[in-house]
Amino acid sequence: MKKKETVTIYDVAREASVSMATVSRAINHNHNVKPETEKKVLDVVKRLNYRPNDVARGLASKKTTTVGVIIPNVTNSYFAALARGIDDIAEMYQYNIILTNSDGDEKKELKALNTLYSKQVDGLIFMGNEISEAVRSDMSNERIPVVLAGSVDSQNQFNSVNIDYRKAVYAQTNELLKNGNDRVAFVASHLNRSINKDYRIEGYKDALRDAGIPFRKTLLFEANEATYDSGYKLRNKLVQEEVTAAIVSNDDVAAGVMNSMSDSGINVPEQFEVATSDNTKLTEMTRPMLSTITQPLYDIGAVSMRLLTKLMKNEEVSERNILLPFGLKDRNSTK
Amino acid sequence: MKKKETVTIYDVAREASVSMATVSRAINHNHNVKPETEKKVLDVVKRLNYRPNDVARGLASKKTTTVGVIIPNVTNSYFAALARGIDDIAEMYQYNIILTNSDGDEKKELKALNTLYSKQVDGLIFMGNEISEAVRSDMSNERIPVVLAGSVDSQNQFNSVNIDYRKAVYAQTNELLKNGNDRVAFVASHLNRSINKDYRIEGYKDALRDAGIPFRKTLLFEANEATYDSGYKLRNKLVQEEVTAAIVSNDDVAAGVMNSMSDSGINVPEQFEVATSDNTKLTEMTRPMLSTITQPLYDIGAVSMRLLTKLMKNEEVSERNILLPFGLKDRNSTK
DNA sequence: AATAGCAGAGTAACCGTTTACATTCAAGTA
DNA sequence: TACTTGAATGTAAACGGTTACTCTGCTATT
Numbered sequence: 001m002k003k004k005e006t007v008t009i010y011d012v013a014r015e016a017s018v019s020m021a022t023v024s025r026a027i028n029h030n031h032n033v034k035p036e037t038e039k040k041v042l043d044v045v046k047r048l049n050y051r052p053n054d055v056a057r058g059l060a061s062k063k064t065t066t067v068g069v070i071i072p073n074v075t076n077s078y079f080a081a082l083a084r085g086i087d088d089i090a091e092m093y094q095y096n097i098i099l100t101n102s103d104g105d106e107k108k109e110l111k112a113l114n115t116l117y118s119k120q121v122d123g124l125i126f127m128g129n130e131i132s133e134a135v136r137s138d139m140s141n142e143r144i145p146v147v148l149a150g151s152v153d154s155q156n157q158f159n160s161v162n163i164d165y166r167k168a169v170y171a172q173t174n175e176l177l178k179n180g181n182d183r184v185a186f187v188a189s190h191l192n193r194s195i196n197k198d199y200r201i202e203g204y205k206d207a208l209r210d211a212g213i214p215f216r217k218t219l220l221f222e223a224n225e226a227t228y229d230s231g232y233k234l235r236n237k238l239v240q241e242e243v244t245a246a247i248v249s250n251d252d253v254a255a256g257v258m259n260s261m262s263d264s265g266i267n268v269p270e271q272f273e274v275a276t277s278d279n280t281k282l283t284e285m286t287r288p289m290l291s292t293i294t295q296p297l298y299d300i301g302a303v304s305m306r307l308l309t310k311l312m313k314n315e316e317v318s319e320r321n322i323l324l325p326f327g328l329k330d331r332n333s334t335k
Numbered sequence: 336m337k338k339k340e341t342v343t344i345y346d347v348a349r350e351a352s353v354s355m356a357t358v359s360r361a362i363n364h365n366h367n368v369k370p371e372t373e374k375k376v377l378d379v380v381k382r383l384n385y386r387p388n389d390v391a392r393g394l395a396s397k398k399t400t401t402v403g404v405i406i407p408n409v410t411n412s413y414f415a416a417l418a419r420g421i422d423d424i425a426e427m428y429q430y431n432i433i434l435t436n437s438d439g440d441e442k443k444e445l446k447a448l449n450t451l452y453s454k455q456v457d458g459l460i461f462m463g464n465e466i467s468e469a470v471r472s473d474m475s476n477e478r479i480p481v482v483l484a485g486s487v488d489s490q491n492q493f494n495s496v497n498i499d500y501r502k503a504v505y506a507q508t509n510e511l512l513k514n515g516n517d518r519v520a521f522v523a524s525h526l527n528r529s530i531n532k533d534y535r536i537e538g539y540k541d542a543l544r545d546a547g548i549p550f551r552k553t554l555l556f557e558a559n560e561a562t563y564d565s566g567y568k569l570r571n572k573l574v575q576e577e578v579t580a581a582i583v584s585n586d587d588v589a590a591g592v593m594n595s596m597s598d599s600g601i602n603v604p605e606q607f608e609v610a611t612s613d614n615t616k617l618t619e620m621t622r623p624m625l626s627t628i629t630q631p632l633y634d635i636g637a638v639s640m641r642l643l644t645k646l647m648k649n650e651e652v653s654e655r656n657i658l659l660p661f662g663l664k665d666r667n668s669t670k
Numbered sequence: 671a672a673t674a675g676c677a678g679a680g681t682a683a684c685c686g687t688t689t690a691c692a693t694t695c696a697a698g699t700a
Numbered sequence: 701t702a703c704t705t706g707a708a709t710g711t712a713a714a715c716g717g718t719t720a721c722t723c724t725g726c727t728a729t730t
């Protein structure tokens with residue numbers, strides 16, 4: 001078994017006959033090093049196969065080049081898409097991400113925040129459908145920057161990247177209304193979460209109002225979870241309310257709702273229309289394919305991370321709350 | 336702006352009138368501390384809101400309680416499911432994961448390994464369909480343990496957690512053969528990758544041999560990417576070879592193949608049968624639903640992480656290469 | 671020629687812990 | 701009584717870097 005002594009900056013300094021300070025400067029491409037000295041040092045670095053210890057660096061510089069990412073569930077394709085965007089940009093800017101699944105559960109979120117702070121992450125990207133008071137206070141008490149990705153904050157206290165959910169749902173509801181539906185359902189995993197309560201449902205109401213159709217509380221449905229199965233289980237309730245169309249705030253849930261209808265012999269879209277929200281790949285995989293709001297999922301993640309890098313470097317940012325463009329994609333689950 | 340001085344172990348020591356060593360012992364629940372002293376210290380910890388700096392800890396103890404996870408793509412539901420299992424168990428054992436997407440690309444894998452090593456991760460979980468020589472040598476030269484999750488190594492050099500792909504595909508091919516298909520295709524994203532070349536295709540051949548059906552190279556298809564679209568594009572080639580059934584090694588690709596067939600008027604499963612490999616949720620969302628090998632996806636991740644914790648603690652492990660049980664789920668894409 | 675200015679390099683403090691080793695003190699032992 | 705022992709705690713040296721400050725020796729300026 002080879003001894004594999006770890007080679008440190010001292011070893012490099014000795015071999016290159018310079019001080020460790022010079023080695024440090026050389027590997028960090030500090031300009032105060034004569035080019036030939038830098039070359040000499042870098043040659044030794046290569047020869048000894050020296051690799052700086054980021055932990056030591058972190059302690060000395062108080063920067064870890066690591067950001068914490070809190071995600072409800074990697075398994076959810078919406079958030080997974082954002083995560084991918086986040087990671088790509090992180091890599092581009094030489095950061096790594098510590099990924100933590102929270103299930104949108106406050107306890108887990110708080111625990112994650114705690115260990116992330118212990119690990120001295122330079123910044124935080126938070127995804128989740130709601131920001132509880134405890135989480136809010138935790139995040140605002142630390143001095144590291146945070147940005148919400150695809151997540152809203154009712155108090156509008158943090159930086160964020162989203163689309164205009166209200167307008168998007170407004171436009172989408174309009175379509176369904178135009179198709180002649182007067183009992184269109186709104187379904188979300190949790191109705192009382194800010195993203196639904198303050199944005200999507202408002203958009204939905206706006207559209208109803210503009211169309212002169214009364215808003216009915218009974219047409220608001222809750223799936224409890226953002227999963228296919230929980231959507232699938234909604235059928236009876238939907239049928240009972242004689243709903244002929246539904247706006248769904250999550251693709252998995254929407255697929256569940258739609259398949260459930262189809263499976264029971266209700267024809268989509270002829271007898272029942274479904275429109276969903278995220279345009280994940282899933283919307284193309286179902287039959288019929290799902291009409292949806294189109295969101296730049298990857299970009300929401302990417303832009304969030306980009307924004308975070310600016311905040312971590314104390315650069316000026318023009319917008320605290322970025323809204324990316326959305327669209328409407330008409331596929332086969334609507335007329 | 337509140338000054339928010341970071342409180343260190345010194346502050347706690349002073350306030351508790353003990354030495355920092357005692358504080359360190361107390362917070363680490365070292366037994367060499369008188370219970371009342373421990374309580375005194377812990378009270379101060381709480382009062383000052385002291386939170387140990389893991390970076391400093393890491394430097395001093397040479398343990399970061401962080402593991403690196405290399406994943407082809409979080410967006411791929413197979414790997415995402417594993418990742419979730421990994422993270423849950425990691426959390427259970429007080430580790431965090433640094434997640435890095437590699438796209439299965441050697442360059443990116445090497446780069447990721449490098450930064451992960453710099454960050455002094457205590458262990459590594461590698462997911463990817465192939466282990467290149469460079470990656471292999473990199474991973475074996477470092478002294479930190481690695482386990483392959485849902486990934487095989489042709490040299491069988493690393494710890495791993497998988498199912499028996501050969502047997503699984505064997506059983507699955509048998510089913511298709513039993514249904515009367517004599518031209519059953521095998522499709523994978525990359526045919527020459529060990530997991531396919533050495534396992535799945537061997538299982539496929541075993542079944543053909545046992546059924547007395549000649550193996551035809553022309554019935555091996557490559558999708559190039561593990562994506563829905565790349566599967567979708569395969570239709571013409573499949574039709575051209577007059578294939579009546581296909582074994583597909585990835586759910587997304589399988590969904591693409593199936594939808595592509597259906598969309599062009601070929602009836603599944605009457606005229607064309609498809610069987611897939613991962614039993615991700617997607618297999619239930621398509622219509623018809625996909626028959627599949629069932630794998631304990633979450634568990635593969637979870638067991639991998641559990642195994643890694645043992646290795647990191649230098650505990651004895653009985654099996655280096657764990658095979659988890661698989662099954663066959665007959666749904667509607669096969670007769 | 672004298673002096674200021676600056677590039678390039680070195681010295682050493684510091685980052686916040688862990689931990690080997692030393693010390694203290696009280697109880698047990700012969 | 702004198703000594704051993706061990707539990708509880710303290711002291712200080714790592715851990716492997718970054719960086720403020722200092723120093724040296726040229727070049728440019730007047």
